[in-house]
Amino acid sequence: MSACAVLYLASASPRRRELLSLLDYPFDVLAVDVEEQRQPDELPAEYVQRLARDKSQAGWLACGGQKPVLGADTIVVFEQEVLEKPRDFADAQRILQLLSGNTHTVMTAVALSSELDCEVVLVSSQVTFRKLTPEEIRRYWQSGEPADKAGAYGIQGIGGKFVSHLSGSYSAVVGLPLLETDLLLQKVLSPLMTSDY
Numbered sequence: 001m002s003a004c005a006v007l008y009l010a011s012a013s014p015r016r017r018e019l020l021s022l023l024d025y026p027f028d029v030l031a032v033d034v035e036e037q038r039q040p041d042e043l044p045a046e047y048v049q050r051l052a053r054d055k056s057q058a059g060w061l062a063c064g065g066q067k068p069v070l071g072a073d074t075i076v077v078f079e080q081e082v083l084e085k086p087r088d089f090a091d092a093q094r095i096l097q098l099l100s101g102n103t104h105t106v107m108t109a110v111a112l113s114s115e116l117d118c119e120v121v122l123v124s125s126q127v128t129f130r131k132l133t134p135e136e137i138r139r140y141w142q143s144g145e146p147a148d149k150a151g152a153y154g155i156q157g158i159g160g161k162f163v164s165h166l167s168g169s170y171s172a173v174v175g176l177p178l179l180e181t182d183l184l185l186q187k188v189l190s191p192l193m194t195s196d197y
């Protein structure tokens with residue numbers, strides 16, 4: 001625990017930890033357990049924002065409202081289908097075949113709970129993949145990279161070689177949009193900060 005932390009990050013994602021470290025706000029990490037299950041009529045944009053809010057609010061409860069809590073969620077959406085983390089190789093194969101040669105949307109929502117309220121920001125990016133061969137997909141799965149990532153790929157890793165075009169926020173695709181998160185933290189934390197920060 002860092003004595004000077006001004007917020008908690010409610011996330012087990014090493015990518016989110018690294019990205020948040022690039023901003024100017026000392027933080028501690030908090031573990032939360034939130035069920036990721038889309039409701040039947042829930043739109044992808046509503047779903048990703050609800051999950052970010054749920055993570056942030058679960059953290060706010062867990063720390064007893066000590067400090068603001070940031071939570072985030074990332075989903076990949078292709079033709080209205082939400083493609084989350086692959087369950088197994090067959091699922092990753094199906095997902096990567098859908099993404100092959102097509103453009104999909106990556107939605108990342110960031111939520112910050114504090115004594116003021118819970119503010120949520122949504123960032124959508126468009127990512128285009130070149131065509132992938134079945135052999136490439138098989139080898140990519142064997143690298144281990146797709147297993148813990150929405151859409152079964154990591155743009156920051158080997159998966160970067162599949163991306164022919166990106167329109168939007170690279171850091172949001174990796175899991176935490178730097179620009180929008182920084183603005184949210186400035187807005188919410190500034191009025192709460194003490195002079196010794």
Ligand SMILES: Cc1cn([C@H]2C[C@H](O)[C@@H](COP(=O)(O)OP(=O)(O)OP(=O)(O)O)O2)c(=O)[nH]c1=O
Nearest residue numbers: 011012013073074149150153154155173174175
């Ligand atoms: C599309 C894409 C996703 N991802 C990652 C970001 C997220 O960590 C993950 C999506 O799963 P999430 O459920 O958003 O996050 P998580 O379970 O990893 O972490 P936590 O809920 O504890 O915060 O996929 C990449 O790292 N690179 C990519 O290119």
